[in-house]
Amino acid sequence: MRRHSFEHDGLVFSFLDAGGEGQPLLALHGHWMGGSDFSGLAADLGPGWRLIALDQRGFGETDHNAPHDIPAYLSDAIALLDHLSIDRPVPVLGHSFGGVVACHLAAARPDxxxxxxxxxxxxxxDDDSSAHVANWGGVFRLREDLEDRLGPRLSPYLQNSIRRVADGWTLNFEPAEFLLSERAINGDHRGVWLQSRCPALVVSGSESRICDPAELQAMAQSRENTAFIQLRAGHSVHIDAPAEFARHLRAFLEDSCA
Incomplete structure (x- = not known):
């Protein structure tokens, strides 16, 4: 995947694009992460699918200190598609935070x-991670110091979110800004979920500490034209079970977007 940038809403956005002649697939990452976390998936889906992964505002290499609300997130995704002159409908993959954005995007812009x-x-x-991430900010002299602060469970998933700066190592998001984003997506999104009509696939990680698989299955059952799968993985299913995730995703895309 190659990295590119564009300007929108007074910000510079960064994104990764697999390129090629495949059908476009927009990917929206979860909190603490970035577009680079989909690089392996892009390779697994190519060349039939051209994965385009946005660093959402406040994360990755996109500008920080930005206003955070759902209308802004939707405008960012549309601006990326417009920048690439993609005006036909595309499938959207959303992980965690990105999944909430994807739900709202499908409801607001079915076109x-x-x-x-x-x-x-x-x-x-109804999340509040303030106590959890409060000591993640700042610059750490050694990369290992930052990894220790993140802890052994989360550090492996945040490797792409650690960057080198002049005085050491830091995260490529500000914990305080992440909390603004977390608050922006808290709430009841059931009406929005049921509003869209396009084919949908809900993917659950059986070992996830974030979501109850039974609740995700009920979520899928509540909406027409929606399938459900559970893979042996944690919250980041595409990272924990990459081959199986890609296989199910490709089958769904071929069936729903043929």
């Missing part, structure tokens, strides 16, 4: 979304 893949996120959120 731009042909299918939904919702990865391990429900429709009712």
């Amino acid at each position: 731009r979304v042909s299918a939904l893949i919702i990865e391990d996120i429900g429709v009712t959120l």
Whole structure:
């Protein structure tokens, strides 16, 4: 995947694009992560699918200190598609935070979304991670110091979110800004989920500490034209079970976007 950038809403956005002649697939990452976490998936889906992964505002290499709300997230995704001159509907994969954005995008702009893949996120959120991430900010002299601060469970998933700066190592998101984003997506999204009509796939990680698989299955059953699968994985299913995730995703895309 090659990295590119564009300007929108007074910000510089960064994104990764697999390129090629495949059908476009827009990928929206979860909190703490970025577009680079989909690089392996892009390779697994190519060349039939051209995966395009946005660093959402405040994350990855996109500008920080930006206003955070759902209308802004939707405008960012549409601006990326417009920048690439993609005006036909495309499937949208959303992991966690990105899944909430994807749900709202399909409801608000059905003319731009042909299918939904919702990865391990429900429709009712009431999260407060302030105590958890409060000591993640700042610059750490050694990379290992930052990894220790993240802890052995989360550090492996945040490797792409660690960057080198002049005085050491830091995260490529600000914990305080992440909390603004977390608050922006808290709430009941059931009405929005049921509003869209495109084909959808809900993917659950059986070992996820974020979502109850039974709730995700009920979420899928509540909406027409929606399938459900559970893979042996944690919250980041596409990272924990990459080959199986890609296989199911390809089958869904071929069936729903043929």
